[in-house]
Amino acid sequence: MASAREIIHVDMDAFYASVEQQDHPELQGKAVIVAGDAKARGVVSAASYEARKFGVHSAMPTAQAMRLCPHAVALPVRMERYAEISQQIHAIFERYTPLVEPISQDEAFLDVTASTNLFGSAEQIGRTIKREIKTQTHLTASVGVAPNKFLAKLASDLEKPDGFVIITEQNKHQILDPLSVGRIWGVGKVTEQTLRSRGIRTIADLRHSQLAVLKSIAGNSAEHLLRLAHGQDDSAVEPDRQRKSVSSEQTFATDIDDPQVLSSVLLEQVEEVAQRLRRNRLEARTITLKLRYGDFRTVTRSETLSEATNLTQPLWNAAQRVFDQWHKRSGGALRLLGFGASGLEAEGAGQGTLFADPSAEKLKRLDATADQIRARYGKRALHRGG
Numbered sequence: 001m002a003s004a005r006e007i008i009h010v011d012m013d014a015f016y017a018s019v020e021q022q023d024h025p026e027l028q029g030k031a032v033i034v035a036g037d038a039k040a041r042g043v044v045s046a047a048s049y050e051a052r053k054f055g056v057h058s059a060m061p062t063a064q065a066m067r068l069c070p071h072a073v074a075l076p077v078r079m080e081r082y083a084e085i086s087q088q089i090h091a092i093f094e095r096y097t098p099l100v101e102p103i104s105q106d107e108a109f110l111d112v113t114a115s116t117n118l119f120g121s122a123e124q125i126g127r128t129i130k131r132e133i134k135t136q137t138h139l140t141a142s143v144g145v146a147p148n149k150f151l152a153k154l155a156s157d158l159e160k161p162d163g164f165v166i167i168t169e170q171n172k173h174q175i176l177d178p179l180s181v182g183r184i185w186g187v188g189k190v191t192e193q194t195l196r197s198r199g200i201r202t203i204a205d206l207r208h209s210q211l212a213v214l215k216s217i218a219g220n221s222a223e224h225l226l227r228l229a230h231g232q233d234d235s236a237v238e239p240d241r242q243r244k245s246v247s248s249e250q251t252f253a254t255d256i257d258d259p260q261v262l263s264s265v266l267l268e269q270v271e272e273v274a275q276r277l278r279r280n281r282l283e284a285r286t287i288t289l290k291l292r293y294g295d296f297r298t299v300t301r302s303e304t305l306s307e308a309t310n311l312t313q314p315l316w317n318a319a320q321r322v323f324d325q326w327h328k329r330s331g332g333a334l335r336l337l338g339f340g341a342s343g344l345e346a347e348g349a350g351q352g353t354l355f356a357d358p359s360a361e362k363l364k365r366l367d368a369t370a371d372q373i374r375a376r377y378g379k380r381a382l383h384r385g386g
């Protein structure tokens with residue numbers, strides 16, 4: 001049996017519209033839509049709650065929205081601004097867990113199962129995140145806390161805006177049962193209509209349905225629907241797929257062939273990458289050197305470590321071995337040198353032996369101190385010898 005999980009779903013309220021209201025204080029409390037030009041058959045990307053009261057919603061043609069709510073202020077989409085705030089919010093998530101799965105700019109799942117030792121219960125973490133988002137961005141988020149992704153997402157939606165709902169194994173049926181079957185993941189308009197026509201209107205109806213009946217309606221999805229109706233969902237929180245590696249590289253003004261100079265550049269890169277891994281509570285299993293010659297020929301050389309790590313010393317040892325081999329075998333003048341760490345996993349995921357190792361403990365303290373010094377005095381404040 002899978003062990004109990006603690007999942008949080010965070011969803012910003014009317015994100016683009018709220019950002020615009022925040023950036024234009026005179027629009028607070030007013031009907032605002034962020035939308036493409038009505039004349040160019042644009043559609044609504046987001047509507048403030050004041051505009052939603054008039055039936056305006058996203059994906060609606062802008063022209064129709066303006067007919068429903070003629071006094072609404074229509075603003076163009078400023079994607080860069082939203083991305084900037086999205087990054088701030090994401091940085092808040094990453095303080096509490098490396099297991100963050102962004103669904104869109106304003107929505108993410110967090111698996112905080114392993115974070116509760118450090119930061120308190122999932123409820124406390126959820127409330128802290130909600131508060132930090134409010135303090136930093138002045139925007140409200142709705143938060144759901146539950147034992148799985150399906151329930152967490154449902155929970156964040158129940159008391160929107162500015163909601164905070166906890167669903168547990170104990171209260172899940174009480175919350176799910178009265179809801180429309182349309183609230184189940186993957187039940188679109190057509191399936192919903194078919195289910196309704198067969199007398200299955202609520203999640204309770206669905207939960208009490210015979211599998212054979214459901215199969216005649218939903219085919220292969222029947223078992224999945226039934227599991228969701230029971231509040232069961234095993235799908236994992238999958239961290240940012242783009243975050244497959246952490247790397248640092250440098251192009252030189254003139255090609256460099258001096259191995260000592262290259263080696264010192266490499267050390268700086270290793271330190272930077274290791275620090276970023278630690279900050280994101282990730283560990284890497286594979287290191288890769290990227291070497292580009294003056295004629296743009298590019299080669300990569302990798303080594304896989306016996307154990308994933310984010311400690312500078314073992315990463316640097318591996319980088320040195322790979323670099324020395326390259327230098328012995330070919331060497332040459334480089335226009336670019338890069339160092340990357342991949343095969344990423346959550347810190348401590350494969351642990352056990354390393355923590356028991358006193359020398360690893362010492363390296364860990366050394367790195368923590370170095371990170372603090374760099375945070376205080378800048379990244380060039382400190383270099384380790386050799």
Ligand SMILES: [Mg+2]
Nearest residue numbers: 011012013106
């Ligand atoms: Mg949202």
